[in-house]
Structure formats: structure tokens, C-alpha cells
Amino acid sequence: MSKRNKTIYFFYPGGEILTGQELASRQILELLDGDGYSFVTHQIPTFERQNNRLTASILYICQVVTLWLKMLSLIFVSKLVVYVNLGQSYTALFREGLMLSFLRAVRPGIRIVISLHGNYFTAWPQSIKKTLFNKILKRANIITVLGESQKDCLRQWAIEEKNIRVTPNSAIIEPVNECDIKAKIRGKQRLQVLFLSNLMSAKGFTEYIEAIGILSQRSDIPEFNAVLCGKFIKTELQSSLHGSKPIQQWLKDKLTEINSSPKISLEWIEGAYGEEKKTLFRNSDIFVFPSRYKIEAQPIVILEAMASGCVILTSNVGLICETVSDCGIIINSTEPGEIAHQLELLLCNRTKCEKLALAGLKRYSDMFNKYQYRNNWDMIFKELTDEHEKTRLAN
Known part of the structure; x- marks a missing residue:
């Protein structure tokens, strides 16, 4: 033969x-x-x-x-x-x-x-x-x-x-183990919240920033660090938010506003790849992805977050609900107020965070x-x- x-x-x-x-x-x-x-x-x-x-x-x-x-x-x-x-x-x-x-x-x-x-x-x-x-x-x-x-x-x-x-x-990222998840969620003074994607409005990055802004005005919220990671696509750079400010200027103003809060910090990283991306995921505890993208199916970033031991807070579009199931928080509304509310519930309940992160890791290991x-x-x-x-x- x-x-x-x-x-x-x-x-x-x-x-x-x-x-x-x-x-x-x-x-x-x-x-x-x-x-x-x-x-x-x-x-x-x-x-x-x-x-x-x-x-x-x-x-x-x-x-x-x-x-x-x-x-x-x-x-x-x-x-x-x-x-x-x-x-x-x-x-x-x-x-x-x-x-x-x-x-x-x-x-x-x-x-x-x-x-x-x-x-x-x-x-x-x-x-x-x-x-x-x-x-x-x-x-x-x-x-x-x-x-x-x-x-x-x-x-x-x-x-x-x-x-x-x-x-x-x-996801190519090697999954963490259960001990890693327990150690990072239990041992941190401040949890870290992450959004990672190309910066286009349909992916929900503006709603994410607005939600962080809402929480930054609160005095009773647990301290946490937030990260926005991604590059603007060219078409997005030509747009304005609410018909006024260019999108980049709006983001810079929001960074200044949020970072004036004594309890919350917000960092913008213009894209992360390879080991930098892997480290960013592993240092994060909650992954927020309020996408409205009409083509969205099964975002690899969600699988990377599950493999890295992050709690998933995301929207019900495409196959996301089918992918995450009951191992994360699925929201039907991507309004900043709803994102802020669900994020607050997670920040105030580390036991729930740990439970969901462990469930997400198991689901990733079993299915993806x-x-x-x-x-x-x-x-x-x-x-x-x-x-x-x-x-x-x-x-």
C-alpha cells in the first residue's frame, strides 16, 4: 500500500x-x-x-x-x-x-x-x-x-x-489548576477585572468602561483593579461617542475620571499577545465580555479566560450561553448599569467567584x-x- x-x-x-x-x-x-x-x-x-x-x-x-x-x-x-x-x-x-x-x-x-x-x-x-x-x-x-x-x-x-x-x-493557553484559582481569589487584597478584545463598540468595551465608571463613584464598593486590553480598529477610530468626542479622547477622559477614585484603578493595555496575554489572564479574576456583535459565535477569549481561572461575566449572544452554561454569569442586557450590578455582586462574594471559576475550569477541561x-x-x-x-x- x-x-x-x-x-x-x-x-x-x-x-x-x-x-x-x-x-x-x-x-x-x-x-x-x-x-x-x-x-x-x-x-x-x-x-x-x-x-x-x-x-x-x-x-x-x-x-x-x-x-x-x-x-x-x-x-x-x-x-x-x-x-x-x-x-x-x-x-x-x-x-x-x-x-x-x-x-x-x-x-x-x-x-x-x-x-x-x-x-x-x-x-x-x-x-x-x-x-x-x-x-x-x-x-x-x-x-x-x-x-x-x-x-x-x-x-x-x-x-x-x-x-x-x-x-x-x-485555547492554546495551558489551563491553570484548582489550587491556582483558590490561591489567587483568596489571597488578593484587590481582585482584578479584565476586558480583552479588539476595541470595537459591538464588543461592548464602552459599556465595560461605563460600568467601571459607575462603580468608581461608589464609596461602599470593594477595592479592585480593572484592565481594558485591546487595540482600536480603524473604523472605530473614525467614530465619536454620543456624537461629540472622538472615541480615543473619550477613553482618555474616562481613564482620568476613574483613576481619581481611591478604590478603583483602570489600566488600558493596547493589545497583549503570547506570554504577556497569558500572564494577564492568569492575573485576572473576573473576565467581562458584554458583546453585542451580531457575528459572535464562540469567542476564544472566553475559553482562554475559563482556562485561566477567571469568572465569566458575559452577554447572551451567539453560542456564548451554550459555551459557558451555568459556569458563569450570563446577562441579557448589556446596559452599563446591569454590568456594574453583576460585577458588584461578584466583587462582594469571593466564595461565589471561586465556585464559578472552578466550574468554568472544569467545563473547559471537559469540553474545550x-x-x-x-x-x-x-x-x-x-x-x-x-x-x-x-x-x-x-x-
Whole structure:
């Protein structure tokens, strides 16, 4: 028997802003590359908003054409297995979906796995976009989703259940142990509260700051440290809060206002990666993520926080409730007053914090650990490469 071909042609999004789509794809590469697989990677371009829109548009068109040429070259590859992390915009359907459909037409034996990471598609009404998306998905041998509710949605779209795989996200961060959680929550004079994400209004960072501001006016609140970690995306920098101040100036003013409180400190860190990010999570006790992002599915930052022993205080969007379950605090309203109220309840009850943090760590270890994530993708790629071998032997 000839050696099985384990080369995977791997298409995933990349851009100036690190997204969950890109991070999840990178995790697959980190866990499986060199472990019996050879990945030929290609990044799917994103439109980078620059001051000169014409220059940005020309650059983007050139990048898309380059992507298409790379995909076209796969026509001549034998035993072809392709991974595509497919976006859910019209642009993505045109940019990746068109070429996937063409490849399927000219190479019927191709093996395709489409990975879905946003939750936007589950709320689509009947439309041209939904029809096109459905047709593209049906070109795949396997479609991966993040949760059972997404699987149910695709079944309602008449996609065969055998082609749908639930592969939850994971975190590369090594989980803490129970003793670490007990030590940090019991031993600190001040608990640390963290928000970490790209700074865009839909992720809820302004509501987080407003909530901290509300608590900073209180004299009966326990002392605590708060951290805002993230970089502004370019479109956010062009916006104003309440139609007046530029968003950066508003944030600077809020930092000054909150840090005048004797009981609360607020620090802004403009992005954290690698060991710095790991340390930041492990030094934090409560992770606040009041997202309103319509594409939100299963944020990796929440899994990183669970693995790091943080209590989760978050909103009920996407698959967050399905992910966190009863191991955190889920709020239906992202109003600053509600966030402040729930945060106060946690700050005043360290026993509850410890209980929720331990439950979150166990849930992460049971359902979202990186070894399970690796095995899920290993089985998917093994199945697709084995199908090629079976076809060869049958012929």
C-alpha cells in the first residue's frame, strides 16, 4: 500500500486585525503541522481600510486575484484535500465560494472541509445570500460548526447530518489548576477585572468602561483593579461617542475620571499577545465580555479566560450561553448599569467567584481542551485523506 497523502491545502483569513477565525485556524496548524500532516497555507485577504481608499481597493483586488490563481493551480494536484475557513459575507461568498464551486465542478474527487466560525448565518431569512451560502456548503464533504444549535440550523437547510461535525473552539493557553484559582481569589487584597478584545463598540468595551465608571463613584464598593486590553480598529477610530468626542479622547477622559477614585484603578493595555496575554489572564479574576456583535459565535477569549481561572461575566449572544452554561454569569442586557450590578455582586462574594471559576475550569477541561480540539481535526483530515486512498484502491 502506498503512503497516504496527508498534504492539506489550507485557506484561512488574515489581516491587520487578529480575528477568531484566524486564531482558530492557526490553532489547527500549531497542533497538527508536522504531526503526520503537511499544510500548504494561503491567507485569504481582507480589505484593509486605509486613508487612501483607491490604493486599498487596488491592493485588495490584486490579493483576491492572487488567491484565485492559487486555488486554480490546485486543479493539477492529485489527491487534493482543501480546508477553507469560510466567511459569511457576500464578499466571502464571491471571494472563496465561487472558486470552491469551480474546483468541485472540474475536480469531482476533491475533498473539501469548510469551517464556519461566525453565528451570523443562523439568523438569516430566506434570501439570495442564504441560497448561495447553502449551495456552497453543499460542495463540501465536511462542514464544521462550533455548537449543536448551528448543526441543527444546517440540518434545517437540508444539509446531510453525516457531513456536519461539531468541533468547538479551544485555547492554546495551558489551563491553570484548582489550587491556582483558590490561591489567587483568596489571597488578593484587590481582585482584578479584565476586558480583552479588539476595541470595537459591538464588543461592548464602552459599556465595560461605563460600568467601571459607575462603580468608581461608589464609596461602599470593594477595592479592585480593572484592565481594558485591546487595540482600536480603524473604523472605530473614525467614530465619536454620543456624537461629540472622538472615541480615543473619550477613553482618555474616562481613564482620568476613574483613576481619581481611591478604590478603583483602570489600566488600558493596547493589545497583549503570547506570554504577556497569558500572564494577564492568569492575573485576572473576573473576565467581562458584554458583546453585542451580531457575528459572535464562540469567542476564544472566553475559553482562554475559563482556562485561566477567571469568572465569566458575559452577554447572551451567539453560542456564548451554550459555551459557558451555568459556569458563569450570563446577562441579557448589556446596559452599563446591569454590568456594574453583576460585577458588584461578584466583587462582594469571593466564595461565589471561586465556585464559578472552578466550574468554568472544569467545563473547559471537559469540553474545550486543546487535545480534544486536536483530535477532532485529526479525525476530519484523516477521514478525508483516507477517502482518497480508498478511491485509489478501488480503481
